Amino acid sequence: MQSPDQPVLRDIVLIGGGHSHVGVLKTFGMRPVPGVRLTVICRESRTPYSGMLPGYVAGHYSFDEVHIDLRRLAHFAGARFFRDEAIGLDRDARKVLCADRPPVSYDLLSINIGSTPGMNDVVGAAEFAVPVKPISAFNERWVQLRNRVRERAGATRIAVVGGGAGGVELALAMQYRLRNDLKSTGRDPDELVVHLLSAGPDILPTHNARVRRAFSRVLAERGIKVHRGSQVTEVAPGRLRVADGSTLDADDIVWVTRASGAPWLRATGLELDDDGFIRVTGTLQTVTDANVFAAGDIASMVGRPLEKAGVFAVRQGRPLAGNLRRAVQGQPLANYRPQQRWLALISTGDQYAVASRGALGFQGRWVWRWKDWIDRRFMARYSELPAMPAAPRAQPPSIQLGDDEAAQAISAIAMRCGGCGAKVGASVLGRALGGLRPIERDDVLIGLHAPDDAAVVRVPPGKAVVHSVDFFRAFIDDPYVFGMVAANHALGDLFAMGAEAQSAAAIVTVPPGLDAKVEDDLRQMMSGAIAVLNEAGCALIGGHTGEGRELALGFAVNGLVDEDLAQVMRKGGMRAGDVLVLTKPIGTGTLFAAHARQLARGAWIDAALETMCQSNRLAARCLFDHGATACTDLTGFGLLGHLVEMTRPSGVDAELDLTALPVLDGAEECSTAGVVSSLQPANVRLRRAIRNQAEVHRHPRYPLVFDPQTAGGLLASIPADRAAACVEALRALGYAQASAIGRVLPQGDALAPIILNAG
Ligand SMILES: Cc1cc2nc3c(=O)[nH]c(=O)nc-3n(C[C@H](O)[C@H](O)[C@H](O)COP(=O)(O)OP(=O)(O)OC[C@H]3O[C@@H](n4cnc5c(N)ncnc54)[C@H](O)[C@@H]3O)c2cc1C
Numbered sequence: 001m002q003s004p005d006q007p008v009l010r011d012i013v014l015i016g017g018g019h020s021h022v023g024v025l026k027t028f029g030m031r032p033v034p035g036v037r038l039t040v041i042c043r044e045s046r047t048p049y050s051g052m053l054p055g056y057v058a059g060h061y062s063f064d065e066v067h068i069d070l071r072r073l074a075h076f077a078g079a080r081f082f083r084d085e086a087i088g089l090d091r092d093a094r095k096v097l098c099a100d101r102p103p104v105s106y107d108l109l110s111i112n113i114g115s116t117p118g119m120n121d122v123v124g125a126a127e128f129a130v131p132v133k134p135i136s137a138f139n140e141r142w143v144q145l146r147n148r149v150r151e152r153a154g155a156t157r158i159a160v161v162g163g164g165a166g167g168v169e170l171a172l173a174m175q176y177r178l179r180n181d182l183k184s185t186g187r188d189p190d191e192l193v194v195h196l197l198s199a200g201p202d203i204l205p206t207h208n209a210r211v212r213r214a215f216s217r218v219l220a221e222r223g224i225k226v227h228r229g230s231q232v233t234e235v236a237p238g239r240l241r242v243a244d245g246s247t248l249d250a251d252d253i254v255w256v257t258r259a260s261g262a263p264w265l266r267a268t269g270l271e272l273d274d275d276g277f278i279r280v281t282g283t284l285q286t287v288t289d290a291n292v293f294a295a296g297d298i299a300s301m302v303g304r305p306l307e308k309a310g311v312f313a314v315r316q317g318r319p320l321a322g323n324l325r326r327a328v329q330g331q332p333l334a335n336y337r338p339q340q341r342w343l344a345l346i347s348t349g350d351q352y353a354v355a356s357r358g359a360l361g362f363q364g365r366w367v368w369r370w371k372d373w374i375d376r377r378f379m380a381r382y383s384e385l386p387a388m389p390a391a392p393r394a395q396p397p398s399i400q401l402g403d404d405e406a407a408q409a410i411s412a413i414a415m416r417c418g419g420c421g422a423k424v425g426a427s428v429l430g431r432a433l434g435g436l437r438p439i440e441r442d443d444v445l446i447g448l449h450a451p452d453d454a455a456v457v458r459v460p461p462g463k464a465v466v467h468s469v470d471f472f473r474a475f476i477d478d479p480y481v482f483g484m485v486a487a488n489h490a491l492g493d494l495f496a497m498g499a500e501a502q503s504a505a506a507i508v509t510v511p512p513g514l515d516a517k518v519e520d521d522l523r524q525m526m527s528g529a530i531a532v533l534n535e536a537g538c539a540l541i542g543g544h545t546g547e548g549r550e551l552a553l554g555f556a557v558n559g560l561v562d563e564d565l566a567q568v569m570r571k572g573g574m575r576a577g578d579v580l581v582l583t584k585p586i587g588t589g590t591l592f593a594a595h596a597r598q599l600a601r602g603a604w605i606d607a608a609l610e611t612m613c614q615s616n617r618l619a620a621r622c623l624f625d626h627g628a629t630a631c632t633d634l635t636g637f638g639l640l641g642h643l644v645e646m647t648r649p650s651g652v653d654a655e656l657d658l659t660a661l662p663v664l665d666g667a668e669e670c671s672t673a674g675v676v677s678s679l680q681p682a683n684v685r686l687r688r689a690i691r692n693q694a695e696v697h698r699h700p701r702y703p704l705v706f707d708p709q710t711a712g713g714l715l716a717s718i719p720a721d722r723a724a725a726c727v728e729a730l731r732a733l734g735y736a737q738a739s740a741i742g743r744v745l746p747q748g749d750a751l752a753p754i755i756l757n758a759g
Contacts, residue, residue, distance in 0.1 A: 017040060071083075085099040171196045306338055441539045499561045623716040653746065
């Protein structure tokens with residue numbers, strides 16, 4: 001792990017979470033290079049392990065068993081995880097262009113993005129066939145295919161196009177699983193007919209004759225119809241056309257042919273081979289650019305073509321890590337020497353496998369068990385992560401720096417030790433914020449577009465201003481997403497009051513470091529914030545940026561409401577008989593506490609971040625339109641704390657249904673395991689507000705009512721006759737887990753105003 005006291009001197013960016021990059025992350029996690037920051041950009045936070053994919057398709061493994069939790073692994077490695085898609089490179093500026101964020105800067109870059117199905121050469125394939133590649137997206141397509149087979153009455157014909165190891169293995173695995181699916185619903189498994197089409201004269205062209213014979217026998221015994229020498233030339237709905245002019249009817253067509261490189265690589269200027277894969281040397285550096293590396297399927301080694309197999313991608317992880325480490329320290333690189341022969345363990349779907357190595361071939365149930373053991377051991381390396389000792393304070397960097405950079409690094413270390421609060425230099429700030437485009441509003445008379453000592457905004461006639469401020473430390477390592485959440489969190493106060501967001505001033509803290517790195521962090525973070533502010537119609541009108549130990553961001557926000565306060569939703573105002581409606585699930589506090597301790601699954605964090613980035617703007621309008629009598633946004637005090645803040649001024653009591661609470665995936669597991677936010681103990685002091693605490697304190701959801709929220713949802717009281725329509729309208733607006741969670745009761749004699757209903 002990197003020490004937080006160590007300024008970042010160099011950035012290594014990894015595009016794709018393929019088999020080689022998981023190895024790089026593990027290696028750097030075990031032995032970091034002081035001053036070097038890793039960043040992974042990947043479309044998904046769970047990356048599949050190809051070796052177990054056929055076993056998953058056959059039903060022998062669960063989804064989790066065959067996926068590496070990349071977000072968690074990155075956290076272990078002290079690497080930043082950016083869930084995004086790379087769509088290009090600006091190699092002159094050393095930046096990765098991404099689909100959903102500003103360009104990400106690198107000093108060294110590595111690409112491990114697998115391959116893309118080569119479907120464009122065949123008419124209709126892209127429209128009407130199901131590609132296996134990218135394997136990361138295969139699961140969704142496979143689940144849909146299974147559903148189609150189950151729902152189709154009568155026979156189903158499936159054509160698997162591609163006679164290599166992938167196609168053969170997949171055809172057998174799919175047949176095994178789909179037959180079991182049919183059997184389990186009482187249908188005749190023979191309703192399923194599987195065809196395998198191979199363009200060449202035989203299947204498994206890269207394997208020896210013994211292995212080919214073994215699979216020919218298995219395929220024949222299993223009734224899979226093999227079409228050799230059948231190059232598919234056209235795909236139409238329900239039909240394939242083959243080069244000899246014949247056709248084959250098929251309800252589903254699965255494409256497992258030779259793949260190609262991602263199209264976006266063509267514009268990068270990197271030299272590619274005929275199939276669009278990046279040409280690399282023995283050091284895994286691209287032949288075009290020594291600062292760009294590539295590994296796995298996407299790499300094409302000059303003079304040593306390798307099969308597109310996960311086994312090579314895995315093997316390249318260690319030499320790639322070694323060379324990235326050497327390159328960043330200015331040391332000579334070492335050549336990767338691929339093995340001449342390699343062992344392929346190819347399964348037949350029914351817990352039987354064939355081993356192939358050079359001219360050797362053997363088979364049996366024991367080969368499957370052996371493969372299973374190897375694969376599980378591989379996965380354990382990435383799921384059972386060792387607890388690493390706390391990072392030592394700043395270590396001497398082993399990076400060669402220019403004079404200017406060295407001076408910046410020394411001053412950054414000195415400042416960090418002092419905790420500092422100095423202003424960030426004007427030139428750094430200017431460059432970082434220069435490209436940002438906050439919206440302009442007519443009522444902002446002096447703002448960022450004509451900067452001055454302070455901003456001047458007009459309050460339109462008949463309007464009053466609503467003010468609020470929020471500020472917090474980065475709780476995730478992705479500055480862009482953090483910026484979005486921080487802005488959303490701050491705007492939540494305005495929306496909870498029913499206000500229109502007008503303007504915001506930012507207060508920013510960035511850790512000192514090399515100017516270029518500080519600039520990058522600022523740009524990413526403020527771009528995320530501005531995306532949210534702009535979407536809310538809120539103009540960024542100014543701010544202040546200082547240096548401090550940790551990245552932090554807050555906003556002073558202004559909103560507008562009618563002067564007569566008719567639109568203002570207050571905390572007081574609840575009426576007995578109202579229904580309590582909550583717009584978003586709770587659980588962010590416990591989930592991010594677990595994330596910090598590597599106990600949360602990446603998918604839980606993905607889902608939590610998604611809700612935290614969802615604006616409360618539309619929800620507030622919807623609650624208002626449904627006659628909300630009171631409203632607040634859920635933040636640090638948690639559900640109970642904020643509810644008590646509403647019942648007190650309203651002079652009412654309230655009842656919450658614990659079972660009706662919308663809860664984020666994983667939140668119950670984490671809080672039950674005792675993993676709570678550092679704010680939780682302070683919130684728990686309010687338990688005296690719960691009238692029936694003794695009855696409910698063992699309920700698994702009990703701790704969650706104290707869980708502090710970041711950018712949480714809105715809690716409102718809605719007249720009972722409109723509550724169901726309100727929840728329905730909220731869901732239609734995209735608040736998928738909006739729920740009625742309790743009732744407002746007349747104030748009783750008891751001191752404690754809240755009843756938790758566990759029934
Ligand atoms: C059905 C089937 C079975 C197979 N079985 C085996 C087997 O048993 N053994 C074997 O050795 N090989 C097997 N293979 C081959 C194997 O799948 C590939 O060789 C292997 O997945 C390549 O690994 P990789 O690390 O290069 O890329 P991948 O494993 O494909 O990983 C690429 C990663 O990059 C991400 N990514 C892609 N593009 C971008 C982008 N633009 N921006 C950000 N992220 C991106 C993806 O989401 C993914 O996480 C099989 C293939 C198939 C089709």
